[in-house]
Amino acid sequence: MPALVDLVLTAVDNAWATRALSGIEAEATDAGIGVVMTIARDTDEWMTRLMRRRSEGAVIVGLGPTGVQLGALAAAGIPVVLVDPVIKPPDDVSSVGSTNWEGGRSAGEHLVGLGHRRIGIVDAGPGTLYNAARVDGFRSALTNAGLDLPTSRIVHGDWSRDAAGEAVLPVLAGADRPTALFACSESMAFGIYDAAASLGLRIPQDLSVVGFDDLPEAQWATPPMTTVQQPTAEMGSVALRILLDLIRDRRAPRGRPRGVTRIELATHFVVRGSTAPPEA
Amino acid sequence: MPALVDLVLTAVDNAWATRALSGIEAEATDAGIGVVMTIARDTDEWMTRLMRRRSEGAVIVGLGPTGVQLGALAAAGIPVVLVDPVIKPPDDVSSVGSTNWEGGRSAGEHLVGLGHRRIGIVDAGPGTLYNAARVDGFRSALTNAGLDLPTSRIVHGDWSRDAAGEAVLPVLAGADRPTALFACSESMAFGIYDAAASLGLRIPQDLSVVGFDDLPEAQWATPPMTTVQQPTAEMGSVALRILLDLIRDRRAPRGRPRGVTRIELATHFVVRGSTAPPEA
Numbered sequence: 001m002p003a004l005v006d007l008v009l010t011a012v013d014n015a016w017a018t019r020a021l022s023g024i025e026a027e028a029t030d031a032g033i034g035v036v037m038t039i040a041r042d043t044d045e046w047m048t049r050l051m052r053r054r055s056e057g058a059v060i061v062g063l064g065p066t067g068v069q070l071g072a073l074a075a076a077g078i079p080v081v082l083v084d085p086v087i088k089p090p091d092d093v094s095s096v097g098s099t100n101w102e103g104g105r106s107a108g109e110h111l112v113g114l115g116h117r118r119i120g121i122v123d124a125g126p127g128t129l130y131n132a133a134r135v136d137g138f139r140s141a142l143t144n145a146g147l148d149l150p151t152s153r154i155v156h157g158d159w160s161r162d163a164a165g166e167a168v169l170p171v172l173a174g175a176d177r178p179t180a181l182f183a184c185s186e187s188m189a190f191g192i193y194d195a196a197a198s199l200g201l202r203i204p205q206d207l208s209v210v211g212f213d214d215l216p217e218a219q220w221a222t223p224p225m226t227t228v229q230q231p232t233a234e235m236g237s238v239a240l241r242i243l244l245d246l247i248r249d250r251r252a253p254r255g256r257p258r259g260v261t262r263i264e265l266a267t268h269f270v271v272r273g274s275t276a277p278p279e280a
Numbered sequence: 281m282p283a284l285v286d287l288v289l290t291a292v293d294n295a296w297a298t299r300a301l302s303g304i305e306a307e308a309t310d311a312g313i314g315v316v317m318t319i320a321r322d323t324d325e326w327m328t329r330l331m332r333r334r335s336e337g338a339v340i341v342g343l344g345p346t347g348v349q350l351g352a353l354a355a356a357g358i359p360v361v362l363v364d365p366v367i368k369p370p371d372d373v374s375s376v377g378s379t380n381w382e383g384g385r386s387a388g389e390h391l392v393g394l395g396h397r398r399i400g401i402v403d404a405g406p407g408t409l410y411n412a413a414r415v416d417g418f419r420s421a422l423t424n425a426g427l428d429l430p431t432s433r434i435v436h437g438d439w440s441r442d443a444a445g446e447a448v449l450p451v452l453a454g455a456d457r458p459t460a461l462f463a464c465s466e467s468m469a470f471g472i473y474d475a476a477a478s479l480g481l482r483i484p485q486d487l488s489v490v491g492f493d494d495l496p497e498a499q500w501a502t503p504p505m506t507t508v509q510q511p512t513a514e515m516g517s518v519a520l521r522i523l524l525d526l527i528r529d530r531r532a533p534r535g536r537p538r539g540v541t542r543i544e545l546a547t548h549f550v551v552r553g554s555t556a557p558p559e560a
Binding site: 015036041 | 283284287291292295298301302305306309314315316317318319321325329333470496497500502
């Protein structure tokens with residue numbers, strides 16, 4: 001067993017990252033291992049730190065390490081596991097995510113089940129893997145119910161509350177406005193709350209809203225937000241277990257072939273006060 | 281310079297703790313030092329981990345280590361710095377906090393300055409050092425303005441939103457209800473928001489509310505919350521610098537006497553939408 005493993009995060013100033021961190025730390029504590037935390041503030045500096053310290057292994061959360069970076073870590077003999085990578089990882093790198101497609105689909109099914117027919121989505125653009133899966137899952141639920149998702153009801157935010165709020169305004173102000181919207185993150189769902197308030201639209205009476213993540217602010221929202229919950233802490237603890245397996249394998253005398261694992265943990269749909277049947 | 285220092289936290293699931301963590305990590309990165317993170321889940325287990333790992337030094341955030349624990353760490357030669365200790369630390373232990381008394385006083389002065397005369401407070405009970413300082417500073421501002429703070433307008437929460445909301449209900453429902461309340465934390469201020477809403481009282485028209493901390497949710501609140509901001513990240517980075525000084529001193533050949541530091545960083549008053557002059 002290593003005495004220490006590394007944890008690399010983009011930031012700790014959001015509840016998503018700290019939940020992942022908490023899961024990793026708890027699992028490490030159970031195994032009697034210390035976690036050295038690194039916040040990746042620029043592109044390569046975190047790698048230098050891992051190499052200098054001769055890290056025994058690292059869990060990398062929410063970054064999109066490049067092939068070059070992952071190759072350098074492999075060459076240095078540092079096993080890594082990615083949690084929710086921003087871009088698709090190479091085939092020889094293990095990763096843990098959540099069932100983003102299923103999560104998006106559950107959001108669509110919920111809104112269809114409530115009787116909505118004019119349904120839209122606020123996504124974060126094509127740049128991230130998990131965003132694309134959420135959009136596809138959502139569209140699949142609509143298609144399955146015989147509904148379409150016209151481009152006029154696909155709004156591109158950029159993960160931020162303000163950008164999503166501005167982008168969705170013209171769609172909500174239009175004559176044929178949707179009666180329900182799914183946002184691919186809760187920060188963007190809050191942008192929808194803002195836009196609805198500025199137009200005098202009530203949630204959920206005039207507009208149903210579904211978010212994604214289940215951060216604490218979803219519960220505190222007025223009305224409390226219906227959302228797709230990610231098992232974030234569990235993702236962290238599973239990643240740490242995989243990393244320990246990789247480290248053990250590397251130390252095995254014969255160097256038997258290392259199994260690459262790609263795990264998606266199930267999302268869970270949480271119904272709160274921001275969704276309701278459309279008003280007649 | 282040590283290669284690694286330890287960081288002990290009670291939890292990472294709140295923005296206060298993660299800001300402190302972020303300040304500590306940034307300062308350590310600048311110094312080329314790794315931070316090993318430990319979440320103190322039970323009373324003594326974190327100590328065992330520090331001892332077993334022969335920690336070179338630790339920043340301890342938001343716990344109230346006992347004299348026995350601090351003595352054991354000193355005996356093991358592990359220097360420590362406390363950030364926002366829950367109880368008063370022994371005289372030979374360094375600590376970093378914020379100006380809680382001044383912060384409480386600034387809240388009182390703001391409400392008095394707006395013209396409020398019937399003013400109350402929701403505190404967290406007598407158990408924690410920083411709570412007591414906030415209450416005293418607040419009372420001082422009222423006394424200075426010739427106002428009193430009768431026990432009927434001192435409400436005891438227990439840091440939680442729900443408990444604070446329940447505790448404040450009878451005070452807000454009374455005939456002589458206060459026109460302004462200061463809560464010693466934002467979670468308790470949210471409890472006041474809840475109680476006011478359930479009684480049909482509007483914030484700030486019928487009731488002004490001031491919180492303490494300036495966590496992200498203060499900005500997101502409806503209305504955005506006037507609050508006392510703590511320099512939490514800075515508290516973390518200052519603590520790390522003090523720790524590195526202690527480690528250097530310990531390594532100095534002559535063992536010159538180690539200076540104990542007790543630093544309070546200034547709070548900052550942030551005016552938002554939850555306070556206004558009382559309605560005539």
